[in-house]
Amino acid sequence: MSKRTKGIIYIILSALLFALMNMFVKLSGDLPVFEKAFFRNAIAAIIALIVLLKNHSPMKPTVKGSLKFLILRTLFGLGGVLCNFWAVSKMVISDSSILNKMSPFFAVIFAYIFVKERPRFFQWLTLFGALFGAVFVIKPGFANAAFVPALIAFLGGVLAGAAYGCVRKLGLMGENNPFIVFFFSAGSTLIITPIMIATYEPMELWQLGSLLMAGVCAALAQFSITAAYTCAPPKEISVYDFTQVIFTSLISIFVFSAVPDIYSFIGYIIIVSMALINYLLSNRKTS
Numbered sequence: 001m002s003k004r005t006k007g008i009i010y011i012i013l014s015a016l017l018f019a020l021m022n023m024f025v026k027l028s029g030d031l032p033v034f035e036k037a038f039f040r041n042a043i044a045a046i047i048a049l050i051v052l053l054k055n056h057s058p059m060k061p062t063v064k065g066s067l068k069f070l071i072l073r074t075l076f077g078l079g080g081v082l083c084n085f086w087a088v089s090k091m092v093i094s095d096s097s098i099l100n101k102m103s104p105f106f107a108v109i110f111a112y113i114f115v116k117e118r119p120r121f122f123q124w125l126t127l128f129g130a131l132f133g134a135v136f137v138i139k140p141g142f143a144n145a146a147f148v149p150a151l152i153a154f155l156g157g158v159l160a161g162a163a164y165g166c167v168r169k170l171g172l173m174g175e176n177n178p179f180i181v182f183f184f185s186a187g188s189t190l191i192i193t194p195i196m197i198a199t200y201e202p203m204e205l206w207q208l209g210s211l212l213m214a215g216v217c218a219a220l221a222q223f224s225i226t227a228a229y230t231c232a233p234p235k236e237i238s239v240y241d242f243t244q245v246i247f248t249s250l251i252s253i254f255v256f257s258a259v260p261d262i263y264s265f266i267g268y269i270i271i272v273s274m275a276l277i278n279y280l281l282s283n284r285k286t287s
Contacts, residue, residue: 007232010224011240017221019247022088024214028207033086038196041189043215048182066175070183073166076159078188083156090149092258095137097248098268099153104238105130106161114169126278133270136263171230181222239279242272
């Protein structure tokens with residue numbers, strides 16, 4: 001199996017797992033966002049630690065110069081998680097998902113910044129086309145109660161794109177994948193722990209169960225997305241990340257009985273179309 005095919009499989013799996021993560025986060029109810037993020041990252045850190053210990057992998061960076069990108073990946077990734085979790089609790093889950101899925105477009109930009117994988121002209125055009133589609137989902141205007149959450153979700157997508165650009169850089173440098181996941185999960189947990197304690201609210205048992213499941217899904221998704229972007233460049237496989245929109249739309253309808261409006265569907269079509277065009281043209285240029 002080629003690295004590109006592996007990357008495609010990993011990224012679709014991560015899309016499903018991230019969709020389930022968002023579902024469990026929303027099911028956990030009205031808890032502080034730092035509390036939700038703490039459980040998500042702490043559980044992922046524990047699972048990553050188990051993998052490292054099982055494989056007898058070193059508990060430190062193994063490549064010279066990787067520490068800087070590990071720190072940047074942690075900061076960008078934590079910002080993306082906080083934005084996404086807050087937005088998920090305030091708006092239709094499929095809307096927040098599609099805005100967060102702007103990350104593959106920005107991953108291409110940040111891959112250029114960090115790895116010097118230069119985007120082609122059509123990739124810039126599809127990025128601006130996707131931004132146009134995002135406007136339909138955000139629906140700017142004072143009458144739109146979800147305007148601010150939509151902007152936060154969009155910002156989460158930008159930060160996630162920056163994080164994946166760092167992952168791409170770390171993968172090319174040869175850093176250990178489980179350690180990349182562990183460093184991010186453990187580092188972000190340490191950063192938010194004091195804030196989580198200060199804002200902590202008692203949970204019901206079902207809320208705790210939801211957050212534990214969100215953490216498990218997040219950990220598995222992190223391993224999948226990290227493996228995907230180390231197997232292949234974002235410009236070749238990122239389109240498959242948009243399968244999360246299908247998963248979250250189904251979850252939104254069948255679990256939360258929330259149907260996106262016509263403007264959101266128009267935005268979905270535009271953004272996914274730009275991703276598909278980007279993918280097809282990338283393949284044509286590299287064939």
